[in-house]
Amino acid sequence: MSAYHPLTEAEAIEYARKLPDLFAPGSELSSREIGDGNLNLVFHISEPSSGKSIILKQALPYAKVVGESWPLTLDRARIESEALLIQESLCPKLVPHVHVYEPELALTVMQDLSDHVIMRKGLIEGQRYPLFAGHIATFLARTLFFTSDLGLNQQEKKERVKRFINPELCKITEDLIFDDPYTDSPNNNVPPAIRDAVEAVWQDNELHVEVAILRDKFLTKAQSLLHGDLHTGSIFIKADSTKVIDPEFAYYGPMGFDIGAVIANLLLNFAAQEGLSLDSASRRDYRDYLTGTIRDIWTKFEAEFRALWNEHGVDRMFRTPGFADYYLQEVLRDTVGFAGSKMVRRIHGLAQVADINQLQDEAARERAQRIALAIGTALIKSNRSVTSIDQLIETADKAVL
Numbered sequence: 001m002s003a004y005h006p007l008t009e010a011e012a013i014e015y016a017r018k019l020p021d022l023f024a025p026g027s028e029l030s031s032r033e034i035g036d037g038n039l040n041l042v043f044h045i046s047e048p049s050s051g052k053s054i055i056l057k058q059a060l061p062y063a064k065v066v067g068e069s070w071p072l073t074l075d076r077a078r079i080e081s082e083a084l085l086i087q088e089s090l091c092p093k094l095v096p097h098v099h100v101y102e103p104e105l106a107l108t109v110m111q112d113l114s115d116h117v118i119m120r121k122g123l124i125e126g127q128r129y130p131l132f133a134g135h136i137a138t139f140l141a142r143t144l145f146f147t148s149d150l151g152l153n154q155q156e157k158k159e160r161v162k163r164f165i166n167p168e169l170c171k172i173t174e175d176l177i178f179d180d181p182y183t184d185s186p187n188n189n190v191p192p193a194i195r196d197a198v199e200a201v202w203q204d205n206e207l208h209v210e211v212a213i214l215r216d217k218f219l220t221k222a223q224s225l226l227h228g229d230l231h232t233g234s235i236f237i238k239a240d241s242t243k244v245i246d247p248e249f250a251y252y253g254p255m256g257f258d259i260g261a262v263i264a265n266l267l268l269n270f271a272a273q274e275g276l277s278l279d280s281a282s283r284r285d286y287r288d289y290l291t292g293t294i295r296d297i298w299t300k301f302e303a304e305f306r307a308l309w310n311e312h313g314v315d316r317m318f319r320t321p322g323f324a325d326y327y328l329q330e331v332l333r334d335t336v337g338f339a340g341s342k343m344v345r346r347i348h349g350l351a352q353v354a355d356i357n358q359l360q361d362e363a364a365r366e367r368a369q370r371i372a373l374a375i376g377t378a379l380i381k382s383n384r385s386v387t388s389i390d391q392l393i394e395t396a397d398k399a400v401l
């Protein structure tokens, strides 16, 4: 019989006490459940006498955001811990260190990042992170390159594809991003004030064709080991450090899905400036900071990815002049399309974002939602023709003219 059961705060302490080389024997430990995500329990365990602390993350057998009626595999804890170990080997400073993975309890013991803040919260508070673009570009370039057929032994890559088959978590994405937002699904949470704009999305056949193309890519394009849910709630940050967390949606998919996720969430904050900024000058200024960050992310990603390809490319045919240009243009196009899809799902889908939903002023919230929908749908429609990151930024700026 399985030993799995969701831990209480007291049991989390008992578990932590038994871990070797972490806490002094018999010392007082305190435990707080701090999980505010959609799926898991997260215990913060600390030893006041030494100031040491760790995180215990435990998968629940259902989606916390919905309840026990939505069962979910505990195998996602294995996927998450294995993905973190691969990411750590490629970018040691950019993910939390995993101390232990305990399959019986679907539990991962990892580095406490309480000295960082969740990036979504920092952006809502108007913080700026000048080093972020470089950090996340490195994370994206290294994880996407070295897990793909460009940078990994191609037989080993096939083994990795097998290990990271993640059907239940992918199904969440397939439903919540590439289906529900385009129909009157019971999973949606449609804000009444923008029902007209949402109904227009439901009826837009040209848009649906592009979403079907992106859905097909998500289902079939096993390009790289993705994080799979790289929004600003999956990033811990402080001035000089960025840590990517929570890769439980990891699977082999299209590179642009991860890059697009980061960009989409910066653009959701861009839309939310309708209510977050106090005046039009500071709104414009913060929006320029966000779009400047997006431009830097793509530019730095592309430069680093090309450098890795030149130095570590494993495939002779892929060194044919012109192929890298073609490949990166496709990654950019996927990035733009997936960024748009990830914006639309956060406006009237099941899981939305605090940047917009916490706006107290109803008129500002409605404007932000309409702006985000306008940007998201325009990006989706432009995904197959875009040729530069500046076009994505022009689309965003045009929506707030």
Ligand code: SR1
Binding pocket: 038, 039, 063, 065, 172, 173, 176, 229, 351
């Ligand atoms: C039922 S899970 C809802 C959302 O939360 C996660 O962070 C993913 O984005 C997922 O789509």
Ligand code: MG
Binding pocket: 037, 038, 229, 234, 246
């Ligand atoms: Mg998560």
